[in-house]
Amino acid sequence: xxxxxxxxxxxxSLAEACELLAGDEDARAIAGGQTLVPMLxxxxxxxTKLIDIMRLPELAGIRTEGGAVVVGATTRxxxxxxxxxVRAQLPALAAVLPWVGHPATRNRGTVGGSIANADPSAEIxxxxxTLGAEIMLATPDGPSSMPADDFFIGPMLTTIAPxxxxxxxxxxxxxxxxxxxxxxxxxxxxxxxxxxxxxxxxALDEDGRCIDIALGVGGVGDRPLRLDVSPLLxxxxxxxxxxxxxHASAGDLEAxxxxxxxxxxxxxxxxxxxxxxxEQAITEAGARPLKGAA
Amino acid sequence: xxVELRVNGVSRTADVEPRKTLLDTLRENFxxxxxxxxxxxxxxGACTVLVDGEPVRSCLxxxxxxxxxxxxTIEGLAPAPGELSVIQDAFCETHGLxxxxxxxxxxxxxxxxxxxxxxxxxxxxxxxxxxxxxxxTGYGQIVEAVQxxxxxxxxxxxxxxxxxxxxxxxxxxxxPEEGVLEADAPKEIV
Numbered sequence: 217x218x219x220x221x222x223x224x225x226x227x228x229s230l231a232e233a234c235e236l237l238a239g240d241e242d243a244r245a246i247a248g249g250q251t252l253v254p255m256l257x258x259x260x261x262x263x264t265k266l267i268d269i270m271r272l273p274e275l276a277g278i279r280t281e282g283g284a285v286v287v288g289a290t291t292r293x294x295x296x297x298x299x300x301x302v303r304a305q306l307p308a309l310a311a312v313l314p315w316v317g318h319p320a321t322r323n324r325g326t327v328g329g330s331i332a333n334a335d336p337s338a339e340i341x342x343x344x345x346t347l348g349a350e351i352m353l354a355t356p357d358g359p360s361s362m363p364a365d366d367f368f369i370g371p372m373l374t375t376i377a378p379x380x381x382x383x384x385x386x387x388x389x390x391x392x393x394x395x396x397x398x399x400x401x402x403x404x405x406x407x408x409x410x411x412x413x414x415x416x417x418x419a420l421d422e423d424g425r426c427i428d429i430a431l432g433v434g435g436v437g438d439r440p441l442r443l444d445v446s447p448l449l450x451x452x453x454x455x456x457x458x459x460x461x462x463h464a465s466a467g468d469l470e471a472x473x474x475x476x477x478x479x480x481x482x483x484x485x486x487x488x489x490x491x492x493x494x495e496q497a498i499t500e501a502g503a504r505p506l507k508g509a510a
Numbered sequence: 511x512x513v514e515l516r517v518n519g520v521s522r523t524a525d526v527e528p529r530k531t532l533l534d535t536l537r538e539n540f541x542x543x544x545x546x547x548x549x550x551x552x553x554x555g556a557c558t559v560l561v562d563g564e565p566v567r568s569c570l571x572x573x574x575x576x577x578x579x580x581x582x583t584i585e586g587l588a589p590a591p592g593e594l595s596v597i598q599d600a601f602c603e604t605h606g607l608x609x610x611x612x613x614x615x616x617x618x619x620x621x622x623x624x625x626x627x628x629x630x631x632x633x634x635x636x637x638x639x640x641x642x643x644x645x646x647t648g649y650g651q652i653v654e655a656v657q658x659x660x661x662x663x664x665x666x667x668x669x670x671x672x673x674x675x676x677x678x679x680x681x682x683x684x685x686p687e688e689g690v691l692e693a694d695a696p697k698e699i700v
Contacts, residue, residue, distance in 0.1 A: 218550060224511065224528035224574045246575075253570040254551035256529075266528065268575060294564065318641025320555060320619065323564040324571065407640055 219256035223265045230274040230354050230383065236267050238356045238379025245269050245381050247290050250317065250325035251333045274354075275328065275383055278302065284386045286352070289328025293340075294319070296327055305389045307397040308347060308417050312339035315399070318407050328382040331367075334374045336472075337410040337435035339401075341368060344385055345440040346415045346432030352384040359383065368439040392419035392427060398496030400489040401435070404476070410435040411477040414489035418453070418497035426453050431462070431494060433486040436471045443469075443490065453498050455491075462490045513573050517542065518586030526573045533557040535573035536583060544584035544614045548643075555642035558615030559583050565619045565641075584614035587621060596666070597621055597659040606655030608646040615642045620656045628664050630656070 227233040237243055243265035246252055255261040269275060275290040278299050285306050287296060296302050297313040316322055316330065316339050330340040331351060344351065344364035351367045353360045356379045364385075367374050376382070401413035412435045419428035426448050434440045443465040451457060466487045471479035514523045517540060524539040533550070536542045536559070548556030550569045557569040560582035587595045594602070597617050601607050606616070616639055623630055623638035630638070635656045636649075644652060 219529040221527065221529055224572070249572075249575070250552065250567075250570055253531075253572075257551045257569075266572075270575065314637075318555070319622075319638060320558055320565040320567050320641045321552065321570070323561070323566050 218259070219253075220259055220262045222256075222263055224268065225265055226268040226271070230269075230272050230381070233267050233269050233272065233381060234354055234356045234379050236265065237381060240265055241378040243267055245332075247275075247326040247329045248292065248321075248324040250321045250329070251335070252329075269381060270326075280305070280389070281386070283391065284350075284388050286384050286386045287327050288384050289326060289331075289352075289382045291327045293317075293322040293325045293327060293330070297322065306343075306387050307395065308343050308399070308415055309340070309387060311397045311399045312343055312415065315339050315401060315407065315410075315413075327385060331364075331385055332374065332376065332382045334368050334370075334372050334439065335409070336371050336437065336439050337413065338440075339410075339413065339415075339434065340385075342413060342415050342432050342434035342440040343387070345442050346430050347387055347417065348430070348442070349388065350386040351382060352386055353380050354383040355380045361386070365442065370438045373439075390417065390419055390428060392421075394502045395419045395428075396497040396499065396501030398493035398498075398500065400492050400496075402485050402489065412436050412482050412485040412489060414486060414493040416490070416493035416497040418494060418501050420453075420498070420501045424452055426451055429494070431465070431490055433466075433469070433490060436469060436482045436486045438472060441469070445494070448494075453494070455495070458494050458498075459491055462487055462494065466490065511574055513577050515573065515576055515581060516579065517581045518583060519580075524573065528572060528574050530573050531569050532559070532571040532573050532576050532581070533568035536568060536581075542583050542585050546611055546614060548611070553643070554612070555615045555619070555639075556612055558618045558642060560618055560622060563622060563625065565615075565622045567641075582618070584617060587617065595621075596662050597624065597656070600659035600662065601652070601655045604651050604655040604658055606648070606651040608644070608648045608651070612642055612644045616644070616652055620659065623656070624660055624663055628660065630660055632657070 244263035246266045246268050247270045270290050275288045277288045279286050293316050303310045330338050349364045350361045396418050398416045401410040403410045414433050416431045421427050429445055429448050431443045431445045445461045445465050448461050469483050471482040473479040512525050536545050545559050545568050546556040548554035552567050552570045558565050559568045561579045597620050607613050619639050635653050
């Protein structure tokens, strides 16, 4: 038994879970536990109590709600991966899920857990930031929400306060007729932590002009980052203009160095993947493949 | 804490500390030693068991979290004492066992895959066992074993449920239904 001793509580309601979390700042919520349990085993975390929120009905399910798909926090990653609503309306989430861990960890790992864990190279937080999702929170004072961009504040750091818990993620749906997605990541082995990853979503009109575009990169800095490629809006996209926009937006990209990859390597890979992700998204959105695309 | 778990179709109770993993509970309390302790922090896949029919790392789940789910260990795959399931048999025939440490996890991952599809591609097999590390580096024969088992199951004409069904003899074994002969099974020795 490698984890330090803790108390285990399975509350019957979300309100009770929040009360338990507010009552003891060393208590931790557990859902799938696919990151938390290794941290307990290595004793990097020593919570006094584990509050098991996995079976709370308030946190379950995937539904549409006013131009968004709301994914309940305890939705297991494998369920979201197979969900027809996600495939049809959230192609970006559908594209990244096969890259999240391994099949056996996706069977237990949850969408909300990945968000709350805030790993800078994790794929689900990257989708949330790229699409401008809202993180829905349960707090002792009732429900609240926070834009994903403000929610992630550093490696494994979020704005969650004691007594709060991620209840759902509200991903906006792009209603345009032709939407395409591109996703790439570079890691030492498939399913390992990404050195860098890039996710793009592009919408084109009938004439092939870009009417909406989003680009995000993960694994590069201390949290997922959305890059500003708005100069591409309203234009016909070609390889040269995409490359120019990605380079310009990545100019002040703050990358971090570690044992696995240097900051400059990460920045270069992110730029290359960013271009490829946009190009793939354009192709998928139904436009002709770009001339001269790498 | 007292927990009541459904393991291989049988209800079992144990008194465990909350920090006791499902893996340790299966091995120590129920003497089911087929799930192996490898890295014990979710990297190697040696501890794989099926939870409601899907592969899960039993070192990343506490026994107290597991009540109410159908848990299947490698011991639950054999159709009857002294017999092997089609996948277990295929591992023997193609030399997919090697040192044997990763084998239970590999077989359970393969079992879940073959419950979903009768005709997996090589890529799907590789993806399905990507969370199971073999330190003999013998993935060649393991992939071959899963392909071989898939072929045999296709020919067996046996109905297979989408999910592991509880009860019967062990849970959701992959052997042909009773009375259905496997196409290339050896003739019974009289």
